[in-house]
Ligand code: OSB
């Protein structure tokens with residue numbers, strides 16, 4: 003595959019309402035949108051790194067630098083036979099999985115469009131619709147979250163995940179469980195707790211949660227493994243799982259029983275396929291996480307979540323929960339908790355060029 007052009011773009015997409023987690027409150031998405039052009043066909047990828055390292059340590063400025071000076075020029079110079087080669091080739095540049103993924107995804111999409119097949123087919127996914135849940139940010143009052151849960155349950159979401167932190171946990175869960183005793187409910191702490199808060203964690207353990215996501219430090223496995231022996235609720239890791247090797251280590255250590263898979267965090271689709279195989283072999287349930295992506299990253303996630311190992315509902319909910327208008331022409335919307343896979347070649351979405359232009363903060367072309 004010859005690559006003729008690589009374009010890097012930073013967009014700022016306003017959220018419909020602020021998204022609050024234990025690492026802060028955000029009012030807009032800063033996304034890196036990568037376009038590759040090959041023999042007249044375009045493909046799109048999205049980078050999920052933030053301007054500041056709040057979730058993992060990658061930053062947008064660092065990613066732009068590497069895309070511009072390392073991964074982009076390498077791709078222009080050498081092309082590829084198949085997109086699955088790229089991440090191994092870029093391994094000589096350490097880490098930076100989100101930056102690598104943004105470009106790798108664009109090549110996969112372009113390749114699939116050239117072949118005239120949907121991405122899910124290239125990946126080995128069979129479903130044409132995927133089960134989805136919703137991730138609910140923290141609110142001012144407990145009642146607001148309870149109402150928010152009710153709204154999402156009424157819309158048919160198959161699982162509700164609540165963002166928690168110390169002080170926004172036990173009372174919240176008691177209130178939600180009082181109204182919704184039987185729904186599939188999870189919590190995501192985004193690393194807000196430490197092992198010495200075990201008394202609170204034990205209380206959280208009493209609410210029949212499907213799993214608890216990333217309670218401890220964002221790079222830890224050892225303390226999560228300790229915590230797992232003290233709780234009956236399964237632990238799910240997110241932030242900690244940054245590569246196939248680290249997923250294997252976390253499973254070997256029994257630091258988690260459930261895997262949140264985010265393609266950007268683990269270093270691309272080939273890494274994701276490796277993790278998928280490992281988890282299927284070991285019977286470890288997986289689900290597809292989200293980073294409030296635009297229609298491009300969301301469409302990639304939806305295709306990925308068609309793989310058979312994604313047995314729990316993912317976070318790839320309706321785009322309209324997050325955005326009043328998206329940069330894709332297709333509105334990615336779930337009905338009754340099922341998200342249809344966009345049809346057509348590649349990820350199956352086309353760009354809303356007028357809006358893309360309006361929300362573009364910066365655009366550049368990569369040189370060889
Ligand atoms: O921890 O899963 C997370 C959003 C941004 C950063 C981290 C996370 C999230 C979400 C939102 O939970 C999931 C989504 O709706 O895309």
Ligand code: MG
Pocket residue numbers: 190192215216240241262
């Ligand atoms: Mg998470």
